[in-house]
Structures are given as structure tokens and as C-alpha cells.
Amino acid sequence: MKKLVVIIFASALSFSLAASSHRHPCLLLSKDAVVQMKAVRGSVPLFDASLAEVIDNAERALEREINLPRPEHGGGGYSHETHKLNYFDMYNCGIAWQITGKRAYADRVKAMLTAYAELYPTLGYHPLNLSPVPGRIFWQTLNESVWLLHAAQAYDCIYDTLSSRERRHLESVLFRPYAEFIMNGTADNRANQRTFNNLNNHATWANAAVGMIAIVMGDDAMLRKALYGKDESGEVGFMRQLDVLFSPDGYFTEGAYYQRYAIWPFMIFAQCLQHNRPDLGIFTYRDGILLKAVDTLLQMAYDGQFMHFNDALEKGYDAQELVSAVDIAYLADPSNKELLSVAADYQQKVLVSDAGFAVAKAIAEGQARPLKLRSCILHDGADGSEGAFVIMRSPREGENSALTFKATSHGLSHGHFDRLNFAYYDAGNEIVTDYGAARFLNIVAKYNGHYTHENNSYAKQTIAHNTLVVDAKSQFQAKMKDASDSHPEITACSLGGDVQMVASREENAYPGVSMERWLFFADVPFLQFPLVMDLLRATSSESHCYDYPVHYLGHMIELSVPYSKALETMHRMGDASGYQHLWVEAEADAADGTTAYTWLTGYRMYSISTATAAGDKVFIARTGASDPDFNLRSEPAYILRHQAGPGSTLFASCLETHGKYDIKVEQSANLDRSCTAVEVTENSPSHISVRYSFKDGRAVLLDVDLSSDQIKYNVSYE
């Protein structure tokens, strides 16, 4: 039979579903693996624990009445959360049935699918009119896809328990109309069709969900549409997503937080394809882009938490998407033993699937190796030409710190106006921070759990980041369309040795202002911890006001110049571009020389010292102004302001990590900063020289030679 099918479709360069798909289950869980799982139950700890959780969830599902409320609420609301619970219940019951053989689980899946088969045909569009791509059970089609992705797996698990008549009923009344809706929408509204045939993450979900139900139903034609788009041209569809959604370095343009989400349907559907269409060689496709994307995602984390940029919320290696991604990546490449330590140390659970089983067995056999985090440059853009996100890990062995630099393309609708932004992580804490998204996911009281207005008015604005703000306005006047037309250029990057560096140039964010930034991370022999040195230069033929903000977490310890704190009344810093959200806690005149600011985070001190001039201003600010609904977190910032005439302005700073503040034994040392002065000794188009002076007559001399296309730099010590 297999052979026959191959012949039929070979001329169309398309293979049919492998024979295995005629056995069920066949998606993430295969019939053969189920046999093995049953045989070794009780002897693979991580798998047993994960299975116990699935069975426990399945048992709790059985305790509940079947409940399919009419669609009514958005994310976090009753009907929304109940239908989410339902697909998790079906998924858990399906798997529990496969492994335990307890009939009640299979019956529950059948009963619930049958109930959906009754409900679904009665639904129009969801009554909440919130999404341009509205769903029926859920307010947006994205959630419909997630429902189908889980329901397909549940159906696959109980497929063999159903009569062919029962299957026909479910497929004709529920699954095919459901898939049809995701693929084509309705005659009234073709938004879904546009999404299904688009190249973005929502499209990936739609392709994967439709592809998976197609595999279960054995529907080759439907699967081809999932893989190659409505017209099967391959210009859209799942395979094409693999070509364009990741850069050659495996970077997803929306950033780590959304890469975490995007990777989920990619890896799950890829696993299904590997099982059922091994001819596609999905995991080696485009030089192994999917495995590269998983590796890149793991690298974009600090202490297991994804780095915050763009519309990021708190997520880490323990997110359910990562459990799937790590397990499936390991089964695809069992030579990568570092994945095992992610599962063992951060996730402490595995998928109850072929992949999770392989991971748990390998961990039990002691094969796990520590995850190596490395300095890396992650180019953006389908061809890798649109800037990059750069991570510099501590140049000193054994120190857990990371300096990041963002000079990517805009990042679609989740991008922020943050070109040349940097962030710093040390000793387990975020030190110099990126606000991420202003959103309380799933909390109805907070704008229904959506991105709040303050996400646009603050979190996306340039002042919310650690990069230059010109004339108190955001890059590209905060217009996404304009920002999407260009990208910054990485002009130098060196990630090895005692001195790591990256440099970038941005010519478009502010018309008439050229921005350049050079960021160094150096293991200076006479300092307690490696030093961050930052040169941020703006060049313009006009006069401008330049702000240099540093957002941090921790408590203010000291400013090197006298300041005036708001005591009885406090005002906001501005009235637009995000400044309206900052309270001015204190103001000061910067020094004619060097201005330094120290804060405490955890058990260490952090001091930023900057070359300043008479007339420069200091602002110590805190978020929360112009925020009528308490949508912003209350977080501090340090801002230097320079009024510049025509020409070039250089903010030359160093960020020193110092001190040991051991409260267990009440010992402290090195709590005062070492840096005594920052002097710009040269700042010309072809050359920058900065002298960083430290206690005991020591100094770091930083020299950047810009006279040729190949930037040269030198760091020396006195």
C-alpha cells in the first residue's frame, strides 16, 4: 500500500503519509513507544513522575462534569478558561488511556468530542469583537488552533476505540468544519484564510493544527495544504515558515519571549511529520533550522529565564512549550546531551510522548551534561542581514553574568523602539533591565489580560529602554511602519578572550542624527568583577537634547553629586513619548567631569560612572505617572541629560560590579566604587579614546580606531 501511494504522488514531489499513520496513536505518541512505556513503568523516574501528573490530571478531569459553556469571555474569563481546561482534559485523558488502558479515560475523550460536535455547528463568531481574526469558541482564531492541536492528539489516542461510524460523525461534524474554518474562515470573513496563508506565528499554529488533524484522519490533501498553503504552491504553509520565520542563526524576529511561543507548534508538528512523513527530513531541513532555533532560544536566557526584550513577560525553561521543544529536539538529535540537563534541572518533567520517554531514559542513565551558555551573535532576518541580538557572557570563568545588546530589525507588532539597547544580568539578578511588556496576562481586571494602553504609551517607547533618546522623542516617532523599513548595522563584534565587544550604527531612528554604540565587557585584572564599558555617540549637524537612561532593579545607594529629592510633591518628567509615565524622584546638576551612581541589587553593588559636562542634568525617576489604572510596575531609572550643539556627543560610561554584601555572616567588602574618573581624551570621526581611572592609580585605556572599515580597538591597563 505504501509503495502504491508513493508512486501516485511522486511526480508531484509529494509523499503521502507513512504507513505508521494508519496505526494510532501516531502523532507525538507512537504505538511502538507505548508498548515500551508500559513495559518499563516504574523504572524511569522522570517519566513516571510526568505520567503520574498526566494520570492525576485525567482523574481530576473525570471528577468534573462535562461543561461546554457558550463562548462569552476573553482570556482569563470563564468560558475561555473552561474551554482551555477542556482541551487539556481531553489531551490528558487520551494519553492516560493509552498508557493505563483505563476505559473511563477514553470514554471521557469521546464524550467530550461528541459534545463539541454538538456545540460547534451552532456557533457563529465569538461575541467579543476584539480580534481582527476572530474565532468561534475563543475570541481569536489562534486559540482555536491550539484547541485543535490538543484535540487532534486526544482523538488520535482514542481513534482505535471508536467505530468507523463514530469517527465519520466526529470528522464530518466537528474536525473537518473546524479545520475548514481555520483554513478558510467563512464566506463573510476570510481573515482566517489570510492568516492560514500568511508567514507568521499565527499561521504556523494554524498550519500545525490543521496538519495534525489531517494526519490523524489520514487526509493527504489537507496535509498538503498545511505544508504548502491553500494552493499547495509552497510559497506559504508550514515548510515555507521554516524558510522565513527564523534567521540562519535560528533567531525569531519577535524575540525570545515569542520565540518560546512560536517554537511550540513548530516542534510539535515537526515531531508528527518525523513520525508520519520521514521523507521530509524535517529536522535536517535548512541546515537543521529547528534544532538551531531551540538552541538559540536556550541561549537567550539568564538563569533559566528568557531575557526581557520586546513584548516579553516572565517565561523560562520551565514553560510548557520548552518541555516540548527540548524533548523533541533531543529525540531528533540524541547526541545533544546538554538538553537533558535542561529537562532535569529546570523542567523536572517530560512530555508523555516518544520524545519525553527518550529524555527521561537518558537522564536515568546519567547521560545529562551541563548546558553551556556562550557568548553569541544572533543575526536577525531571513537571510541574517538585518542586524543582530548579541549576548556576551562573563569573560571571567565561573562568573554568572551576561551583557546583551539589541540591534535587530523591529520585530513586527511585538517590537519596541529600542535600537542599540543594552541590558546586564549578574549574580542571578537583572541589573540593567528592559521593562518588557506592560501586560497582566489573563487578568481580566487589567484590560481583559491584553496588552494595556501603557504598553504603547510607555513600554514600547524609547525612554523605557537603555539607549539614546533624542529630543525626548522615541525612535521613528514610535511608528512601527517606519521602523520596519530599516535595521541597525552591526559594525564590529568580537566574542572571545578577556575583552568582548560589539558595535553598531543606526542612521534611521532619528532623522539627521547618526547613532553609534560600542559596548565592551572586559576582565580587568585589578577589578573585582569584569567591567562593562559603554560608548554611545550621537552626531548631528543640528542642536539636540540627548537623554541617556539606565533602568535598573535594586535600591539607590549613592549619587556622586548633590541632588534634590522630591519631598512633599512629585511631578512627572514630561507629557509624551513615555516621559509622562516617569515620576521625577530627584534631580541634580551633573559634575563637570565624572558623575557616578550606585545601586544595590541582591548582595552586590553596581556603579555607573559617566563623563559629564557642566550643564548636564541628572534625573532619578520611577515609573507610575499618567497611569490611571495602575498598569505599570513601579521601577526606578537613572537618566543623564545633555543639551548638545551641532557636532558629536559621546556618552562614555563604565558599569562596575563590586562589593560583597554577605548578610549571613554580616561581612561586607568593597562597597565603594573603584572608578574615580572617566575622561574622553579624543572623540573624532576616526578615533575615540577614553581613560577610565580607578583607585590606587590604576586605569583602563580604551581606544577605538575608526579610520578604516575594519574597526580596531585596544584596551590597555595602567
Add this chain to the structure above:
Amino acid sequence: MKKLVVIIFASALSFSLAASSHRHPCLLLSKDAVVQMKAVRGSVPLFDASLAEVIDNAERALEREINLPRPEHGGGGYSHETHKLNYFDMYNCGIAWQITGKRAYADRVKAMLTAYAELYPTLGYHPLNLSPVPGRIFWQTLNESVWLLHAAQAYDCIYDTLSSRERRHLESVLFRPYAEFIMNGTADNRANQRTFNNLNNHATWANAAVGMIAIVMGDDAMLRKALYGKDESGEVGFMRQLDVLFSPDGYFTEGAYYQRYAIWPFMIFAQCLQHNRPDLGIFTYRDGILLKAVDTLLQMAYDGQFMHFNDALEKGYDAQELVSAVDIAYLADPSNKELLSVAADYQQKVLVSDAGFAVAKAIAEGQARPLKLRSCILHDGADGSEGAFVIMRSPREGENSALTFKATSHGLSHGHFDRLNFAYYDAGNEIVTDYGAARFLNIVAKYNGHYTHENNSYAKQTIAHNTLVVDAKSQFQAKMKDASDSHPEITACSLGGDVQMVASREENAYPGVSMERWLFFADVPFLQFPLVMDLLRATSSESHCYDYPVHYLGHMIELSVPYSKALETMHRMGDASGYQHLWVEAEADAADGTTAYTWLTGYRMYSISTATAAGDKVFIARTGASDPDFNLRSEPAYILRHQAGPGSTLFASCLETHGKYDIKVEQSANLDRSCTAVEVTENSPSHISVRYSFKDGRAVLLDVDLSSDQIKYNVSYE
């Protein structure tokens, strides 16, 4: 010889040092135990690890030059920290010498002690004139005592390596003058003498330090002064401290944070006495008060961190004092296997001493049992008659929450004006908080590491706590002397079963106002988590303004009434009694009925619902105003204000814990509060009835019968 000595002193009801003290070491480490430790090296993991740390520290000490700077700086400053490092170095080298026999360690102790013998006679009082009890090496004598306590141990360890001439030199030039200074001060300044013969924690340190060097030197007369005071009357001195510094429940009046510090010299010196004066039966003295104090201290913690009240900073089971206390308590009573889990789970280290060795061996043998945290009432006062601190652990098995209530005496100079204060901990987080101390310990930039001015002007004031504030003034007008004359009375307490409760009355804090509070913690069957119910009543024949503050950690989610947020300008709430430190972030008119406020902490929601009347006001505030040096942390508070005529005012609230906000799988449930109304149906001198209504027509009816001395209460459900 032993017999002879006993005969000589027996008539004075005093025993001499046991024979063991003529062998060295004899303090925390005994010669016999050293033999055993050497014999089993490498086979007791926790001991081996702790020993390795001591040896590592000793090695690092050897790498340093001997450095005894002239005294100059306060806590956190250079000379202060260097001399602290020196006593740790001597201590580590002394122990390392005993176990390893590496001569360089002993030589280092000798060399350093010799250097101190040169420096010490040249010193007058410390140049910083900051303490009423000034030291010589350190700014206060307290630190001198800590130095001696360590130096005595180091001297004990190398005693046998010194010639009798060398010992005579060190003792006559260094140790005896040093002890003399601590005991008597100088002719010019007898502050030390007063401290040594006082009954407080500084005296305990002085007694212990002098007693320990006396034991090492075999000086019975000096030891008697340490035990019984200058005149050996026993009216002061170490033994008397045991009578008065702890309540019969083992509660130290300054609270958990200082009990942690106070317990250290008690336990260390007690261990030395147990080794050298077993006749004293120190660990059974006063019904085993020292072991009770250790147990009580462990109970006053949440998730291993000591509860915050009075001048508390962050400290927990892993503090070095607790390592000593837990180890020594275990050696004194090896039947208490729960102590082993504190060492194993929270401390992961032991003392390199007889006690630490016993703990590590028992852990290696698998004897550890989980620490049981229980609801308890801890009476204050030497005879237990001065109020109490009450801890209610969750009435539901398996839930990690705690409700605390403070109705103790003032707590000396570290006390706050916080009578009838409550706090709440849940799911690993502080939910309703106590600010603790406004202090950055050891950070010179923050008022030299001392308590900041804001400790008095804010942290100690009543508005900084979760208790009634009358007419926007603090209890006792914030006068410690007045507060020390009285204490609140516990009127009822019941800690078993599904409903726990405590009640207290306070008549003195505000003249003419009687305050009563009843706090309940009930496992309500139809609620997701146990419910806190709070009745706070003020009765007066005059009109008053009553404020009901709730300080919390987390993010504001929802207020049930419309509010007006400070958008462009923000003002402080008042100009005195702590109100000057609060920014008013938002104001609202409370409901004529029930006003509710919800916040998010971690993965759960917390909603407080209060019966309010038309005219009541709501303030949402944040600390940080009138704070010119950024000494305050930025933390939020919710404050209800009621203007009352003569008579009785009852704040009836419930604090509901609800919701599951699981960001790993993006599932959330029960994020809305269940409480729909709080109604006071009766409030008379003899009776209070409150109806708490919840969703789905459920209700909790709370009835308090005050008609007899024996308060009766009833909680029922509809």
C-alpha cells in the same frame, strides 16, 4: 586536683572549672572530639564540607599580610571590616590547626595575637564618637566582645603550641586588659561596667566573651564575674540573663530578628560551660530555657526567613548564629531530630565543633526529621505576663501560610509602635507585610550603616504597620518610655481545629480610646483557601479619625470603587507621624456598604473586603516621600479612613486568598474575589456579629459574645 578545687570553692556555692579545661581546646571544640574528627575525616559529608570551608578560609588568611589598621571607621568601613576579618581569620586558623596539624595556621594565630598585643595597649577610645558605650578597636564595645569571643577560641586552639612565657605575655598585655576593659571600662568612662552588669543582649555578649577567655586562661574568679556579675551576687551576669531575657515560652522581647542575634552568645557560652562547668546543668536551667528559645526562634519564621517585626532586617535559618544555635541545641538534646533538617535543608553547613560534628554524623545516618511548624502563642515578659506574639499556621493541611499577631510589650529600643499589628504570609511570599527596619546594614553611604532617621520617622511609627491609627498619630505619641510602661492584654486565643483565633485589648496606646482586635483564620469549606477575618474596634467618648492600613507586597489589581489616581503631580499624605513618608498614589470614596481591594503576589490573588460607610475614604499610598536620602524602600499600602463620632467603630474585614495564576501553562482560575459583601449586623459592648457574603449565595457568619470574661465565638456557614 579536681577534687581539691571543688573542696575549696564548694562553700561559696561555686564550682571551679572542670578538669577538661586544663586540656586545650576546651571551648566549642574539645580535645576528645578532635581525635574523632581526625579519625573519620572524609566520611561525614556535611562536616567535611564545613571543614573544607574553614580550611579554605584559613588558607586565604595565610595569603594575606597581617594587617591591623588604626581604628578609624564605623560598620562597613575599612578598619572595622578589617578587624572583623582578622578575628574570623584567627578563628578559622585556630580550628584548621587543630584538625590538620599544619603548623602555619597556629603560627598565624600566634603572630596575629602578638600583633594585637602590641596594638591594643596603644589604643584609646575609638575616634568615631557614635556609641554611648564606645569601644577601642571598634566604634562600640559590642564589637569588642565579639572580637574577644572569637579570639578566645583561636587562643584556645593554639594554647598548647605556646610556651608559658608566651601565654603570660598575651594574657597580661592583651587578654586581661581587654577583658578588664569590657568588664569595667576606664576610670574616665564606666559605660562598659554598666553594660557588663546590665540585663540585656549587649551584656550577654560581654559576659560570654569574658567568660570564655576566663575559661581558656583557667581564671575562676573572672569566670564567676561573667556568670554572676561584678560583685558575684548573681543579680546580674550570664545566669541572671537566662532568668530575665527570655519569657517562659523562650521569647526574647526585642523580637525574632534580635533573638537570632541574642541567641548566639547564649548558646556559644552555654556550650563552653557545658564542657567546662557541667555542674551548672546549663541546658536544663530554668526548665531548659535555652533550648526553648532556639525552638521558639525556629517557629518565628516563614520559609526559613524570620518574620519581620520591630527593627527586623532579612535574616533566616541560614544566618551564622543559627548554625551555632541549631548545632549546639542538638548536642544538648540529641532526641530533637527536627534540628537536623534545619541544618541539612537550610544551612548546609555545621560548626566545626563537637556540636556540628554530632549534627553532621546524625544527618549522614539519616536521622533528620522534617521541622514541624505549629500555631503557637509566645508570651512576652520574664514571667510571661506581658502580652504575646501569636502565630497561626494554615488551618488546612499542606497549605504553607501563616497569620501573625503582635500584642507584646514594647521590645526595648528596637520596638515599634505597632500594638495589635497583624501580618500574613502565603505561598512562599510576604503578603501583608511589616516594614521592619529602615536600615542598610554595613553600607557606609547609607548613614554609615546605622538605623537611618527614617527608622524613627517612618518604620517605627504606627502608620507603617497594619493596625489602627487614631487621629493620624502614633501610639504613645511614639514615645518609647511611655510605651514601655504597659502592654496589651491577650483576651482570647484558640489555636486548634478549623477555626483559629486570637483576641487582644489595648487601653493605653491612645488616651481615651480603647482598642480591641479579633483575628480569625478559618478553613471555610466552600473557599479555595482558608479565610482571614479581622475585627478591629475602637471605642471612645470623643470623636476621632481612624485609619486602617494594610501594607502589602505585590501589584494592585483592582479597587471595587472608582478612584482617582495621581497622574501629573503626586502629594504626600501628611506631615508627621510617618504620614509624611507616604505618597498618595490614588484616592477614592469608599462604598456605602463594602469596599474591596485586590492585589497580585506571586501566583495568587489577595482581596481584602471591608464593611465601609458613606464618607469613608480610601488611600492607595507608596513609601518614599520626605526621604531626602533614598533611605526608604518603595512599597505600597492600602488605607481606609473613617471619621467617627463618639462611640464604637468596627472595621470588619476579610482577607481572601484566591486564584491560580500558572504562567508555565498560561492557565488561570478564580482570579475574581468571592466575597460580595461584609455586613456588621451587631456591634455592642457585649456582642459582635458580622455576615461575610460570598458568590453563589454562600456566607460566613461570625459571632463574638463578649458578655462574660470568657470570650465566646462562633463561626458558621450558609
